[in-house]
Amino acid sequence: MSKQRSREYRQRVNQALATPRLQQALHAFGDAYLLARENALAGRDFDKLRQAVGEMKDEVRVNHQHYIDQFITNAKAAGATIFIAKTAEEANRYIADLAEEKKCRLAVKSKSMASEEIHLNRALETAGVETVETDLGEWIIQLAGQRPSHMVMPAIHMFRDEVAELFSKKTGQQEPDDIEHLVEVARQQLRRSYLEADIGISGANVAVAETGGIALVTNEGNARLVTTLPKIHxxxxxxxxxxxxxxxxxxxxxxxxxxxxxxxITSYVSWIRGAVPCGEGKKELHIVLLDNGRSALAESPHCKDALRCVKCGACANVCPIYQTVGGHVFGHIYISAIGIILTAFFHGLDQAAELVRACIGCRACVAVCPSNIDLENIILHLREVIGEEEGIGTGKALVFKKVMRNRKLFHSLLRAGSKLQKPVTKGERTIRHLPLFFSSLTEWRSLPAIAATPLRDQWQTIEQRVEQARYKVAFFAGCLNDFVYPELGRDLVKVLNRFGCEVTLPLEQNCCGVPALYSGDKETATVLAQQNVAAMLEGEPDFIVTTCPTCTMSLQRDFLELLGDNPAWAEKAAMLAEKTIDISRLLHEKLGVDALPKTVNRKVTYHDSCHLKRGAGVWQEPRALLAASGNEVVEMAHADRCCGFGGSYSFTSHPDIARRILTDKLNDIEATGADCVAMDCPGCMLQIGGGLEKADSPVRAAHTISLLAESLDD
Amino acid sequence: MTVERFRQAAENVGTAVVPVADIGDACRYIAGRCDGPVLLPSQPSLERGGLSAELEQQVKLLTAFDKSAAEQAAAGISGANFGIAETGTIVLESSAEPVRLATTLPPKHFVLIDPAKIVADGRAAVPYLQNLHHLAPQSFIAYITGPSRTADIERVLTIGVHGPKELHILLLDNLSSDFMES
Incomplete structure (x- = not known):
């Protein structure tokens, strides 16, 4: 079952990747959205607003029975009829039975994602009720026989010529593909439906317990007609x-x-409470309160925050995966990040399984969520659940369980790899081509070779030039730094020595566990967390410094979650999290570095690594350090957009999507005219550096610490 | 200050905001822009001001109408309970069906509002919104901000899809200081 599911999913991905017009539209939309959003939120403390929304929604979740009772009492007092639907089937049956009982022939609908969720139109049509969507986007996709590809703009994947064709079929005459004309056609065509409909169906953006009313937030005015003209709402x-x-x-x-x-604000906000006048009498108002998995979600310790969602769709607008493949691929009914979570609870884990893996984990959604939901963290949890349910693949399982947990074996294999790769590296530092069935891996980016001597084997030869150290700093190198980019370690020592820190490299440190955790192997991640906590706290360093922000997040966040319930480890994990800091923040904030010898004259653009900016909150620091060392820092467009690396995402799970996202990044870099792109993540270096090299670009990719070290060269 | 902010915000979303000297001025403004029947549902502030007597000299004015008649009308007229400066919004208690028909179906909507009844922002509007809920056990209260709009085809902003294509707000001093009437 899951194999066929994966195959069908792959087909959808490939089809979307072969539709450049869609990607262009979604990219342009993403850019325009960010600007409009910034203007709309200007002068507001977004973090404060979203915290308040999150807390208010949590309060409702915790005291749900109280508020729902209050809502029902007030709604009934205002003349509404209430039905509580535990499932989609119950909701559909209630509405279809009502339509049948009242002999309704025609229903008009305003946009409702909940009705998409339960496939209400299908249920009504089966009951013999013609159902017309009146939101323009919804009507377009209804005519096309599709489903929404965005929660707010359902037909964002369609173009004017396609709409003109659909409308021409509907009107029986050739409609030109002029947008203003097409909008007028919709106005004319839908007027009769409003006037003739027996029943109007809407969703709700909020339901207010203290009034028993609902509010509808709309732009087109169709919801006002749907809730006004027919006798039944x-x-x-x-x-x-x-x-x-x-x-x-x-x-x-x-x-x-x-x-x-x-x-x-939208053109219309309608506050509707109870059975308002309609024609000779009063309107009949039925409120169907839909559960369909929501109570289960409320009970889930890891996922419950998702119930805070106000369905704004922003998580899609900023998502590089959504922008690359669209909502028909990266969504089921609900789309993008929140869609993954809601799909798992409303439509089943099986429907969500591929989507859970399609998230690259860049946290762009987390940064814009107005309800303060850590979407990435919840998706990560679902990945673990699916890993437990479906397995993570025997190859991966073997590597994680048998190899990575055994540090000596893991590192011996990496050393062996360094020797075995010689036929393909030909002694070079990068691999531009791989033979046979591996060739696709180097088709669009060269890969770095495993270093001849890893950092850990060089460490004894690296001289510490510091007298009377101010701080003792332990370096958590991470696998890429240790085995692929050991020179970063030398650069780090050189810079930290200069500012009065002695650096140690605890040799018992192992992989941070992210590859295992992100693949759904929590057990291996926990073993690795314990190994690392023990190794890094040995010798009581003042700081534990990292050059990889994903390692930073792991040490600061994941270890706490993995070990927090274990009394033997919880306190130590908290201490490790407390002491962990990335190199830029250490230099800038703790060591107060605001000037370096200005010996360089470079034009540098800076790429924000996802986990550094949106995990650790560090983005100004590296820019300040680069400027302080004499670099001219120029901003690229979308500096904080993911580069498409994502660890195994770009190697095995979704290399085609990763490649497309990298292309966007390289274009943005090239457009700055910079000589060098700086970043603070070895993973981004692998992706961007490999992409630049493969494209024969003169632009150099470098870690900030290397550029700082160069400025100290005599 | 508040009124200026209201005007700017409303104009930003495509509303015409026009100060008028008196009811006669308002009638001339409306009549000059309507070439068909005009709907005037019962609105206490407008009745007191004598709008219908003056306007019916100039246009075909309907004060009683059903949905079919409303659909054929050139415009609808309403007062406003109050306005919200930050967003250029008018708030209209629309529980009476004629108010909803007049403000949803015709292509033009004219609103007369006393500029004294404009609050600063959405938060400041909440106490009044609560009070409007106390007027009757049932309610349909509308926040209206600009004409009907859509961006559902290629994200191109297009005005006037299902609701009014034009929204005109006429500012008339001393029309009504009561937030509970429109």
Whole structure:
């Protein structure tokens, strides 16, 4: 089953990659979105706003029964009929039965992701009720027989010529592909549906417990017509939409349009409570409160924060994977990062399995989430769950369990690899071509060779030039630094010595465990965490410094999670997290380095590594250090967009997507005219450096620490 | 200051904001832009100001209408309970069906509002929103900000999809200081 699923998924990926027009549109959208969002949020403390939304939503989750009872009491008092649907089937049956009982022939709908989630249209059509979507985007994809590829802009994957063709079929005449004209066609075509419909169906953006009312946040005005003209109004409301008060609803309103579309507010916000007048009498209002997996999600210790989501769609807008393959690939019904999580709970783990692996873990979504959800962390957890359910593949399992947990064996194999690679490296530091079935790996980026002598074997020969050290610093090198880029270690010693630090390299340190953890092997990650905690705290260093931000996140965050419940390790893991710091922040913040000998004259552009900027919050520091050493620092476009490395993501799981994302990055680098692109991550160096070399670019990729070390050269 | 902020925000989203001297001025503005029936649902502030008597001299004015008639109209007129400066929003208690028909179906929507009834931002609007909920057990309260819009085809902003294509806000001093009436 899962093999066929993977095959079909691959086909969808390949098809999307072969549609450059889609990628261009989504890239342009991503750029425009960021600008609009920045303008809309100007002068606001976004972190404060999102924390407040997150806390308010948590309060509702914890006291759910109280608020839902309050909502139901107030809604009933205002004349609404309430139905609680535990499942999609129950919701569909209730609405279809209602339509049948009232002899409805035509239903008009305003946009509702909850109705997509339960496939309501199918249920209504089966019951003989014609169902017309009235949101322009939804109507387009209904005519096309597709599903939304974005939560806010459902037809973002379609183009004007395709829309014109669909509309021409509908009207029976040739409609020109002028957008204004097409919008007018939709207006005319849908008018009769509103007027003739027996039933109007909407979702809700919030449900307010203190009033028993709902609010709809819309731009087109269709929801106002859907909830006004037909005699019956059915509101399908996910139970996570509850907020306690109108003031809390305002908090959602404060972030939702700004973060969704960069609007201060949408054209319409409709606060609807109870059975308002309609024709001669009163409207019949039915509120269907939909659970369908939400209560299970509320009970999940690792995933529950996902219920904070206000469905703004921003996690898609900024996602490099979404921008590369679109929402029909990177989504099921709900799309992108939040979609992965909701799919797992609403539609089953099997539907989410491929999507969970398609996330590259760049945390771009986390940075823009208006509800303060650590989406990446939750997706990581789901990856572990799927790893446990489906296995992680025998090859990987063997490497993680039998090799990586045994440090000596792991490192011996790496040393052996260094010798075995000679036929392909021909003594060079990079591999530009691999033979036979490995050839695709070096088709778009050269790969660095394993160093002849790893850093750990050179360490004794590296002289420490420091008298009366201010601090004792232990270096957590990470595998790439140790075995592929050992020179970074020499550079680090040189710079830290200059600023009064003695550096040690604890030799019992092992891989940080991220490859195992991100592949879903938590057990191996836990063993590695214990090995590293013990090794790095030995000798009581003042700081534990890293040159790889993914290692930093692992030491600071993952170790705490893996060992936090183990009394033998929890305290030590906390101490390790406390002492761990990346090299740029150590120099800039702790050692107060604000000037270096200005011997260089280079034009440098800086690439923000995902886990450094959005994990450790470090991005100004390396720029300041580079400028302080005489480099002219020029900004590239999308400096903090992922380079597409993602560890095994670019080697085995999704090399085609990684390659496309790298191309974007290389274009942005080239456009600056810089001589050199600096970064603080050996993984990014492998990806960007390999890509530049393969493209015969004159631009050099270097770690910030190497550039700083060069400025100290006599 | 607040009014200026309101005006700018509203114009940013495509609303026409026009100060008018008196009801006569407002009627001339509306009549000059309508070439068909105009809907005027019951609105206390406008009735007090004598809008219908003056306007029906100039246009075909409908004060009672059903949805089919509303669909054929050239414009709808309403007052406003209050405005929100930061976003250029008018807030309109729309529970009475004619108010909703007049402000959703015709291609143009004219609003008369007393500039004294403009609050600073969405947060400042909440107490009034709460009070509007106390007027009756059922309610349909609309925040209206600019004309109907869509960007659903290639993200190109297009005005006037299902709702009004034009929104005109006429600022008239001393129309009403009561946030609970429109």
């Amino acid at each position: 059915v509101a399908l409301v996910g139970i996570e939409k509850l907020v306690p008060t109108l003031d809390d609803a305002q908090s959602v309103l404060e972030v939702l349009p700004r973060n969704a579309t960069g609007q201060q």
